[in-house]
Amino acid sequence: MKTRTAKPQAAAAPLGLDQQLCFALYSTGLAMTKLYRKLLAGLELTYPQYLVMLVLWERDGLAVSEIGERLFLDSATLTPLLKRLEAAGLVSRTRSAEDERQVVIGLTAQGRALKKRAAAVPGAVFCATGCERDELLALKRQLESLRERLADSA
Amino acid sequence: MKTRTAKPQAAAAPLGLDQQLCFALYSTGLAMTKLYRKLLAGLELTYPQYLVMLVLWERDGLAVSEIGERLFLDSATLTPLLKRLEAAGLVSRTRSAEDERQVVIGLTAQGRALKKRAAAVPGAVFCATGCERDELLALKRQLESLRERLADSA
DNA sequence: TGCAATTGAATAGCACGCTATTTAAATTGC
DNA sequence: GCAATTTAAATAGCGTGCTATTCAATTGCA
Known part of the structure; x- marks a missing residue:
């Protein structure tokens, strides 16, 4: 009885494993996110806002939909978030000249300046995980492949 | 230049790895949660509501705080959620006789009956992951140990 | 015993994250 | 060349999840 048929999946995971x-x-x-809340408190950013800033620090002047593609978020989530970042003086929102449907998000001077103050965050998070770099990398890859399969099924 | 010193963690993970x-x-x-949304739509449950039901199916008649301990959620999240489950006719909320501060959550007949209909969910999720059982178990353990370390740092 | 401190739940207020819908602009197709 | 479709962003409405606060019940200690 060492091997089991893979068939009765529901029975094999009754209300447990998965x-x-x-x-x-x-x-x-x-x-x-609770850890990030603490680490980002000084920057007055939430974790999703921090993610948007990371994207913009990497590449400025993206459309809302382009940010959404990178973060797997849509405009219903991003529009209000970006308005808050705008209100905080970190980004500008301008309709694109070529395509007036698009809203281009640009960093303000203040938004660019925040990058320096955020530089300490990754190290602090890495520290908090207490993991080796290779361990984190492996976990990241596993999660990404899981994400892909979940997205395909959804 | 193949190897790098592991020391400068912040510099080594500039805005990247962690x-x-x-x-x-x-x-x-x-x-x-997006996948669960689809799978749970027929049961009219959200994922957090499903988690609460799982806890109650395992052990009925828990206090709000006991449910919270299992799920790492507090009363500010659970109270409105439990009221919705009550409104849906799945649970009852009664103040404990021994300690009037506590509210005991009990399954209704309808709540108990829902367990059968939920039996297909784990299999469907397992299927969607496209992973081996051992793979999922290993990932689960890694996440749990990460959760613990993050919680300690937060 | 009596009163302060603690505890459990609820509430207020904020920021996501989603689906569904709306609006306006661009693209297409005939 | 213009109607029909498609696309990008915004909006409405709901359900978390959080911090901070409030209220009542209980505990603990002088």
């Missing part, structure tokens, strides 16, 4: 992985994913994500 | 892991965690979590 749920536990998903719950681990869910609760670890919450714990992560 | 951030990438965290983003992988974040975005995979979103993808996961």
Whole structure:
């Protein structure tokens, strides 16, 4: 009885295994944003706002939809978030001249300046994980491949 | 130039590695809840509501705080969620006789009955991951240990 | 015993993140 | 060349998830 047929999947994971992985994913994500909340408090950024800033620090002047593609978020989430970043003086929102449907997001001087102050965050997070670099890299790859498969099924 | 010293962690992960892991965690979590949204639509449950039901199906009659301990959520999140489950006729909320501060959550007949209909969910999720059981178990353990370390730092 | 400190739940207020819908601009197709 | 479709962003409405606060019940200690 060492091997089991792979067939009865529902029976093989009664209300347990898969749920536990998903719950681990869910609760670890919450714990992560909680850590970021503390680390980003001084910058007055939330974690999703920080992600948007990371994207813009890498490449300025993207359309809302381009930011959304990188972060897997859509305009319903990004529009209000970007308005808050605009209100905070970190980004500008301008309709594109070539395509008036698009809104181009640009960094302000203040937004660019924030990059320096954010430089300490990654190290602090890395530290908090208490993991080796290779461990984190491996975990990242596993999560990305899982993300892809989940997205395909959804 | 193949090897790099591991010392300057902040410099070694300039705005990259740790951030990438965290983003992988974040975005995979979103993808996961998106899949659950589809799978749970027929049960009229959100993913957090499903988690609460899982806890109650395992052990009925828990206090709000006990549910919160299992799910790493507090009363500010659970109270409105539980009221929605109550409004849906799935649970009852009663103040404990021994300690009137506590509210005991009990399954209704309808809540218990829902367990059968939810039985297909884990299999469907397992299927969607496209992973081996061992792979998922390993990932789960890694996430749990990461969660613990993040919680300690937060 | 009596009163302060603690605890459990609820509430207020904010920021996501989603689906569904709306509006306006660009593209297409005939 | 113009109607029909498609696209980008915004909006409406809902359900988390959080911090901070409030209120009532209980505990603990002088």
